[in-house]
Amino acid sequence: MLRPLLLPGLLLLALPGPLHGVEPDEILADPAMEARARDLGRELRCLVCQNQSIEDSDAPLARDLRVILRQRIEAGDSDEAAVDWIVERYGDYVLLKPPLRGDTAMLWGAPLVALAAGALVVAFALRRNRHAGKGDGP
Amino acid sequence: MIAETGHFALILALCLALVQGTLPLAGAARGHEAWMKLATGAALAQAAMTMIAFAALTLAYIHSDFSLRNVFENSHSLKPMLYKVTGVWGNHEGSLVLWVLILALFALAVALRGGLPLETKARVLGVLGLIAAGFLAFSLFTSNPFERLDPPPVDGRDLNPILQDPGLAFHPPFLYLGYVGLSVTFAFAVAALIEGRVDRRWAQWVRPFTLASWTFLTTGIALGSWWAYYELGWGGWWFWDPVENASFMPWLAATALLHSTIVTGKRDALKSWTILLAILAFSLSLLGTFLVRSGVLTSIHAFAVDPARGVFILAILTAAIGGALTLYAVRAPSLRPGGFFAPVSREGALVLNNLFLAAGCFTVLTGTLYPLLLDVVTGASVSVGPPYYEIVFVPLMVPLLLLVALGMMAPWKRADLAGVLSRLKLLALVSVATWGIAWWWTLQASPLPAFGIALSVWIAGSVILEYGERIRIFRCPLRQSWRRARQLPAASHAMSLAHLGVAVFVAGVTASSAWQTEIIRTMAPGDRQDIAGYTLVFEGAGMVAGPNYDAERGTFVVTADGRHITRLEPERRSYLVQATRTTEAAIHTTLFADLYVVLGDAAGEGAHVVRLYHNPLVPWIWGGALLMAAGGAIGLVRRKTGPP
Numbered sequence: 001m002l003r004p005l006l007l008p009g010l011l012l013l014a015l016p017g018p019l020h021g022v023e024p025d026e027i028l029a030d031p032a033m034e035a036r037a038r039d040l041g042r043e044l045r046c047l048v049c050q051n052q053s054i055e056d057s058d059a060p061l062a063r064d065l066r067v068i069l070r071q072r073i074e075a076g077d078s079d080e081a082a083v084d085w086i087v088e089r090y091g092d093y094v095l096l097k098p099p100l101r102g103d104t105a106m107l108w109g110a111p112l113v114a115l116a117a118g119a120l121v122v123a124f125a126l127r128r129n130r131h132a133g134k135g136d137g138p
Numbered sequence: 139m140i141a142e143t144g145h146f147a148l149i150l151a152l153c154l155a156l157v158q159g160t161l162p163l164a165g166a167a168r169g170h171e172a173w174m175k176l177a178t179g180a181a182l183a184q185a186a187m188t189m190i191a192f193a194a195l196t197l198a199y200i201h202s203d204f205s206l207r208n209v210f211e212n213s214h215s216l217k218p219m220l221y222k223v224t225g226v227w228g229n230h231e232g233s234l235v236l237w238v239l240i241l242a243l244f245a246l247a248v249a250l251r252g253g254l255p256l257e258t259k260a261r262v263l264g265v266l267g268l269i270a271a272g273f274l275a276f277s278l279f280t281s282n283p284f285e286r287l288d289p290p291p292v293d294g295r296d297l298n299p300i301l302q303d304p305g306l307a308f309h310p311p312f313l314y315l316g317y318v319g320l321s322v323t324f325a326f327a328v329a330a331l332i333e334g335r336v337d338r339r340w341a342q343w344v345r346p347f348t349l350a351s352w353t354f355l356t357t358g359i360a361l362g363s364w365w366a367y368y369e370l371g372w373g374g375w376w377f378w379d380p381v382e383n384a385s386f387m388p389w390l391a392a393t394a395l396l397h398s399t400i401v402t403g404k405r406d407a408l409k410s411w412t413i414l415l416a417i418l419a420f421s422l423s424l425l426g427t428f429l430v431r432s433g434v435l436t437s438i439h440a441f442a443v444d445p446a447r448g449v450f451i452l453a454i455l456t457a458a459i460g461g462a463l464t465l466y467a468v469r470a471p472s473l474r475p476g477g478f479f480a481p482v483s484r485e486g487a488l489v490l491n492n493l494f495l496a497a498g499c500f501t502v503l504t505g506t507l508y509p510l511l512l513d514v515v516t517g518a519s520v521s522v523g524p525p526y527y528e529i530v531f532v533p534l535m536v537p538l539l540l541l542v543a544l545g546m547m548a549p550w551k552r553a554d555l556a557g558v559l560s561r562l563k564l565l566a567l568v569s570v571a572t573w574g575i576a577w578w579w580t581l582q583a584s585p586l587p588a589f590g591i592a593l594s595v596w597i598a599g600s601v602i603l604e605y606g607e608r609i610r611i612f613r614c615p616l617r618q619s620w621r622r623a624r625q626l627p628a629a630s631h632a633m634s635l636a637h638l639g640v641a642v643f644v645a646g647v648t649a650s651s652a653w654q655t656e657i658i659r660t661m662a663p664g665d666r667q668d669i670a671g672y673t674l675v676f677e678g679a680g681m682v683a684g685p686n687y688d689a690e691r692g693t694f695v696v697t698a699d700g701r702h703i704t705r706l707e708p709e710r711r712s713y714l715v716q717a718t719r720t721t722e723a724a725i726h727t728t729l730f731a732d733l734y735v736v737l738g739d740a741a742g743e744g745a746h747v748v749r750l751y752h753n754p755l756v757p758w759i760w761g762g763a764l765l766m767a768a769g770g771a772i773g774l775v776r777r778k779t780g781p782p
Contacts, residue, residue: 023739024747042524051378051521051523096521097526097529108530110501110504110505111497111501111531114501115493115494122489122490122493125489126486
């Protein structure tokens with residue numbers, strides 16, 4: 001996966017190499033466990049790729065993480081425990097959904113702030129518009 | 139010699155852009171008519187020069203002139219002719235020449251347009267001249283495509299094989315047409331701020347450019363995601379990658395602008411906001427260019443090592459955005475407030491449309507820039523990936539999509555909410571019933587996918603209702619309805635078609651993400667596998683030679699209920715020069731689903747890892763985008779008769 005090297009070559013679309021992800025020999029026998037591993041894997045970043053989850057990447061590190069994740073699940077870990085196990089070793093950077101903490105509050109708050117600020121502006125403008133409308137008459 | 143001609147033409151274009159960007163603006167300020175009239179001539183000449191430069195570079199690619207560094211680095215004599223030509227913009231330097239060419243062509247369209255007052259035309263072309271000067275200087279001083287190599291190499295390094303694909307070959311030009319088209323609305327906004335006047339006429343000048351940009355952007359993004367879908371090998375089509383977001387943000391802003399311009403044009407309202415949106419839409423295009431071109435996305439540190447290009451775009455970005463926003467802050471308060479409307483009205487619905495689109499755009503912007511900013515400020519690294527956007531962006535789009543029906547049903551100026559709702563009563567019942575049935579039928583724990591389908595029914599239903607009401611179908615003889623349909627303005631057909639596209643798109647996105655079937659296994663020749671009603675038999679894989687690659691090609695025979703359906707032949711290609719591998723998925727498309735087959739690694743004794751996917755309604759994603767773009771294109775048709 002040589003995405004960083006490919007990037008300058010293209011204008012405005014991501015240029016990942018072919019994505020492969022899960023190989024048959026990794027798949028767990030229990031479909032329920034495999035489904036859990038898939039869902040969790042989609043939220044974990046392949047650390048050597050650009051913006052790819054370990055499910056989508058054929059980088060060796062992604063494969064290692066997929067295997068570790070499945071081992072944890074087979075060992076009876078809950079979803080949280082399995083992810084925590086990986087985060088403990090690889091850091092928050094591995095989470096494609098960043099945790100809510102002090103320095104990500106603004107990230108998670110952005111949509112609400114934008115919506116609230118926008119709603120205030122709209123309310124204010126409508127009020128002004130109504131006053132202006134009284135002058136014009138309907 | 140050809141290359142030098144191109145180089146010289148590019149330098150002349152810069153000189154002309156500088157003239158176009160200064161004298162007409164000064165002339166408009168001083169009432170100096172001759173200076174204002176210079177704008178048209180300068181725009182014509184600049185268009186001619188950039189065409190010559192672009193043609194020269196294209197010729198160098200066609201002739202495989204490897205004495206040009208740019209051709210050497212991005213082409214190869216064995217490459218198919220199509221990709222020799224599209225390779226012109228498949229790299230940084232060439233893509234900039236395409237950018238300035240498109241900019242010059244848009245300026246030409248403004249220059250040749252009748253009915254614009256001399257001052258306005260001079261100002262719009264002046265602003266476009268300044269933007270062109272910035273990008274031409276960027277091209278000439280940091281990214282010269284005409285640089286020579288001595289001695290010339292025997293052959294080139296070839297174009298990245300991933301770019302040697304029809305979907306990606308035409309993705310950049312469409313995207314650029316969209317980005318650069320927004321520079322025209324930007325220029326009109328700046329001109330309006332200088333003149334302190336925004337009125338319906340202004341909205342009518344701007345509308346075709348907004349509509350064209352939006353149509354091109356829609357097409358460009360759809361092409362890119364279609365490519366990702368069939369090339370990347372597992373059926374994903376959108377990754378919330380920063381590079382994708384860079385094109386999605388201008389699209390969101392342009393969509394908002396499209397709707398607010400309608401309000402300004404029809405009702406002379408929302409002027410100040412429309413102007414701001416026009417500025418922001420182009421600013422986001424520039425930001426997207428900066429993010430992608432500067433390498434800042436790969437890593438902040440890579441950017442710091444070779445900052446020349448990034449800093450140059452940052453300077454253009456700061457000058458354009460900063461200048462325009464300062465002008466806006468100074469001049470916007472003096473714009474005369476526009477027409478009155480009640481909160482419950484079509485205007486009101488379009489204001490909400492803009493609210494949700496703007497909030498969505500801001501969210502994507504935050505998600506894209508936050509990791510960079512956090513890294514710079516605190517040194518902490520976080521990843522913002524698809525799960526984030528699914529949580530924050532999708533909920534912002536749901537109310538927007540619910541609003542589509544209300545917006546189309548509400549009359550201008552003042553609407554009776556009860557009346558609008560009563561016209562939608564039956565449709566609401568049908569939609570809720572669809573939700574329930576789809577939920578029950580798919581036996582899924584989550585009601586959300588079924589909700590997506592219901593949402594699609596709701597939007598499509600409201601489009602049909604609205605259209606039916608307009609042509610009074612079943613309320614008068616069919617012949618009369620037909621006549622009414624033919625007399626509807628193009629804008630009305632455009633709205634119906636584009637919103638129908640939204641409905642189709644929503645259904646496609648929902649079904650393909652919720653109900654995909656995936657089978658990953660090893661198949662030996664002769665093995666069978668059932669998937670979603672199809673039976674595939676793997677016949678084996680063999681080597682075939684392409685023009686500039688070798689491929690391993692697998693053959694699958696597809697049957698359903700014993701009937702032969704098709705043969706699917708996915709490939710794994712090895713490109714010789716760059717030693718790069720690509721996968722070519724084989725796809726059997728029907729109206730309702732794709733059967734998608736990828737050949738994986740060899741697993742010994744002729745066996746291969748095979749990935750099989752059944753992607754329900756996935757063709758609707760691009761079908762929907764195509765309908766949206768078709769709506770945009772129809773909206774561009776000008777009516778011959780009738781009042782404006």
